[in-house]
Amino acid sequence: MKTPLLFCLLSALLETGTCVSCEVCYSPHDSCMGNVQVCNERMDSCGIIKSETIIGEIKSPSFIKACVSSRQCRLSPLFMTFGNGISVTMNIACCAGQACKTASITVPPANTTLNGRSCPACISVFSHHCNEEIIGCTGAQTQCIRMSSTVKSGNCPLAVSPFRFPHPGGSHAH
Numbered sequence: 013m014k015t016p017l018l019f020c021l022l023s024a025l026l027e028t029g030t031c032v033s034c035e036v037c038y039s040p041h042d043s044c045m046g047n048v049q050v051c052n053e054r055m056d057s058c059g060i061i062k063s064e065t066i067i068g069e070i071k072s073p074s075f076i077k078a079c080v081s082s083r084q085c086r087l088s089p090l091f092m093t094f095g096n097g098i099s100v101t102m103n104i105a106c107c108a109g110q111a112c113k114t115a116s117i118t119v120p121p122a123n124t125t126l127n128g129r130s131c132p133a134c135i136s137v138f139s140h141h142c143n144e145e146i147i148g149c150t151g152a153q154t155q156c157i158r159m160s161s162t163v164k165s166g167n168c169p170l171a172v173s174p175f176r177f178p179h180p181g182g183s184h185a186h
């Protein structure tokens with residue numbers, strides 16, 4: 013377990029990087045308020061993440077303020093389909109300082125027109141294994157993605173990590 017604060021102090025001394033502090037919170041509505049926390053070394057920006065998870069007929073919106081990696085700032089909006097009627101639309105806005113208080117974000121509607129590409133798809137919770145099915149990609153979906161995430165809430169720090177995105181052009185849909 014690394015100590016973010018110690019890392020920040022070392023970074024400051026060695027001038028190898030900067031440590032960011034972000035407001036961290038979660039809500040199923042369009043805004044939230046939470047405590048400011050020091051981000052770990054891989055999370056170098058504050059982010060506002062709005063998403064809608066669809067499971068069959070059930071739509072669950074979420075609004076998160078968190079520490080994010082600045083690589084994630086350039087990836088949105090995202091529309092991901094996992095098969096079995098499960099999809100996630102998500103938009104990330106990165107922000108700094110006071111702008112994070114007022115920044116707003118929208119999630120554009122998903123384009124569900126098939127585009128001829130396909131990916132192996134599956135989703136599982138509490139496990140790294142799942143049974144893949146081949147699903148058709150829609151709209152601007154051009155890449156397959158493999159992703160894992162951990163979310164802690166309650167009295168524990170909430171962070172979104174680690175997303176694993178393919179490098180641009182480094183992964184191809186079939």
Ligand SMILES: *[C@@H]1O[C@H](CO)[C@@H](O)[C@H](O)[C@H]1NC(C)=O
Nearest residue numbers: 123124125126127150151152
């Ligand atoms: C939706 O996706 C299809 C397939 O990629 C594309 O031809 C169409 O222009 C898109 N529609 C909109 C409104 O973006």
